[in-house]
Amino acid sequence: MLIIENFSKTYNNGSKAVDRLSFKINNGELFGFIGHNGAGKTTTIKSIVGILNFEEGEILIDGISIKKNPLKYKQKIAYIPDNPDIYESLTAIQYLNFVADMYGVDKKTRMDNIKIYSNMFEIYESLGDVISGFSHGMKQKIALISAFIHEPDIIVLDEPFVGLDPKASFTLKKLMRDYCNNGHSILFSTHGLEVAEKICDKIAIIKKGRLIKIGTIKEIVGDKTLEDIFMEVFTDD
Amino acid sequence: MINKALILFKLNVINSLKLNDKKRKTFTPLFFAVFGVILFIAFFQYSFMFANYLKTYNLTKLIFPAFSIMGIIMMLMMSTYKARGALFDFKDSDLLFSMPIPASSILIQKIMNMMLFNYIICFFTLIPTSIVYSNLEHVNNLYWIFVSLIFVFLPFIPTLIAAIFGYIIGYISSRSKRKSFIETISAFIIFLLFLLASTQTNMLISYLLKNAKDVDSLVKHVFYPLYWIQSALCYNDWLSMILFVVVNLISFLTFVFILNNLFANINKRMKEQFASKNYEMTGLKHHNKIKAMFNKEFTLYSQSSIYMLNTCFGAISMMIFSISSFFYNTSMIANTILKYTGITLSDYQVLVIICAIMAPLSCTTPASISMESKSLWICRSMPISEMKIFLSKMMVDLFVILPINILAMLLASVTFKLSVIETLILFALILIIGVSMTQFGILLNIKYPKLQFVSETEAVKGSLSASLAVYIPITISFVLGLIYMILESVISFQLYLLILIGGFTIIAILLYVGLRTYGIKKFKELYC
Secondary structure (H helix, E strand, O other), X not given: OEEEEEEEEEOOOOOEEEEEEEEEEOOOOEEEEEOOOOOOHHHHHHHHOOOOOOOEEEEEEOOEEOXXXXXXXXXXXXXXXXXXXXXXXXXXXXXXXXXXXXXXOOHHHHHHHHHHHHHHOOOHHHOOOEHHHOOHHHHHHHHHHHHHOOOOOEEEEEOOOOOOOHHHHHHHHHHHHHHHHOOXXXXXXXXXXXXXXXXXXXXXXXXXXEEEEEEEHHHHHOOOOHHHHHHHHHOOO | OHHHHHHHHHHHHHHXXXXXXXXXXXXXHHHHHHHHXXXXXXXXXXXXXXXXXHHHOOOXXXXXHHHHHHHHHHHHHHHHHHHHHHOOOOOOHHHHXXXXXXXXXXXXXXXXXXXXXXXXXXXXXXXXXXXHHHHHXXXXXXXXXXXXXXXXXXXXXXXXXXXXXXXXXXXXXXXXXXXXXXXXXXXXXXXXXXXXXXXXXXXXXXXXXXXXXHHHHHHHHHOHHHXXXXXXXXXXXXXXXXXXXXXHHHHHHHHHHHHHHHHHHXXXXXXXXXXXXXXXXXXOOOOOHHXXXXXXXXXXXXOOHHHHHHHHHHHXXXXXXXXXXXXXXXXXXXXXXXXXXXXXXXXXXXXXXXXXXXXXXXXXXXXXXXXXXXXXXXXXXXXXXXXXXXXXXXXXXXXXXXXXHHHHHHHHHHHOOOOHHHHHHHHHXXXXXXXXXXXXXXXXXXXXXXXXXXXXXXXXXXXXHHHHHHHHHHHHHHHHHHHHHHHOXXXXXXXXXXXXXXXXXXXXXXXXXXXXXXXXXXXXXXXX
């Protein structure tokens, strides 16, 4: 379970990107994080995965604090940014094996998972090639596979569908759903409201660094569409 | 066309020097100004000593071919591997070729980028030499016009040759799966050829001094334009000057014209990558975190020809020095160079000085954080401690570069017939300098990272951390050398080295503490 308590992030120039954000993601939940550009989604995500430091609040996975025990915390989480720049000089298999080493994945599990996910994303035969020759979508697929191979409790994805072809996008949606059905959790940010409405268990809407709405799809949308809600929230100004 | 090229050039300078950063806006020009003055004085002093030496043989005119060839070799060495990233397969090619910018404008901007550095080299090799010559021999106003013309045209041919080498390496490597490996090996071969050429130059000058009658014919034989430079500047020979300008200009314009027609296609073809699509999983090796990180670091290091070449420079030079000491009396060469300073060095002292100069030139860590670039998120989000990340980066330095340095020094100690005690002290000194340097480099890179760059050259060579990691240790070595000169009468050289080893051990411990505290704190703040 991921718990975010009174999380605030202020940048060096004094601008407050996120202001007293609190929510939790239970095991098995597929959680959508929505907001306009610059709302504070990526700042929150980067703080959740330990890339950005923060001064106020606390972030915990199963009671383990990112501040107090970052290594144990990071062992339970995987992160893929919106534009994943991965080590281009390595071959895809070298990169995936490196990630598996870093998370201490045993030999059988890593081989099985790499085979399963690379076949799922139809990239298995290219695993021996150097990443620099890959298209954006192929790099995105390798990055996504790297998030799943160590079977983390929580996967955090920033705009995961950008750059994927329709088939890969469909595969990812199904994979995300199945992964959560097996008791893991996924937090992802997206501008694709239809996707969020279709696959998410819960949604949080963030505006100017503050949480505006949070709840199940039914609780938030009601009789309307997520797009209607989004437009209502962001046309107030 | 020229306008767009100038706009691109200006933007590139602003971007690569980060001139929009308020702190850098004042610091960067100040740094370059101070560094420039120091370098100018150093070149001036060196050319002054050399010119005086030549004057005793009545061969002052040789100073121009000597310094010109030195400048040309430096330009070739610097530009050849720069050409790969600057002229071909550059990172912003997709962006630039997608805009309504003529390929010729992009080409001109890229050539200007390459030539900018060559002009800096040309400035430091030609201008001090010209001033020294004007003080020793009678010159008129025409001399200064010719100096200006030579300054403008001298970098043309080295840039052209470097670009051709850069293209050949890029062309071959883009057709192979092991693209980076081929680039690295090719760049090494070219680098060694240039190094060989520079040693030949020294031998040639010695030969010229002994065979004064053959001077002109030999200068012509080495590189004909050198003879034109010498004739134009020493004898006000108009014809030589015109020939030099015309040959350089025609060669360069022909090159630009040909390249202009091929430039876009070459770059687009180089973007095409080898893809086998025939992977079959047989087995995967399992490593602990440190080993996995080291493997990753070493692969990234060995796959980047720019990174590898730049940081191997010192180690290779030391190895060449050691091997060449089997055949030449290297300490005699050093003492010949120092003749006019009144300093005489023993073989042992020459070895220590070489070690002190070369160690900072072969350190990989000042660029190791910068080279993470936009991939920094990977290490930052993984369950590995910051110290282990630092350690894996330092291991590349300690397990790959340091052994080469130690081997080179052991070879040299055999040649120079050093005693066991002297060899052990030297070994300990290299080891402790290596350990200190690698930690110092990583601390500097954490403090001054260059995570956003267009070409890897900017991170490896153009960053403040990379520059400081060379100049600070060399300055310290220079100061320590001066201190020894003062204390020489009261302390033996070996005892002085033992004191230095003790001092460096304390520094290494302090740097370790700095890494654990300040280093970790600053690393956590890094963000790309």
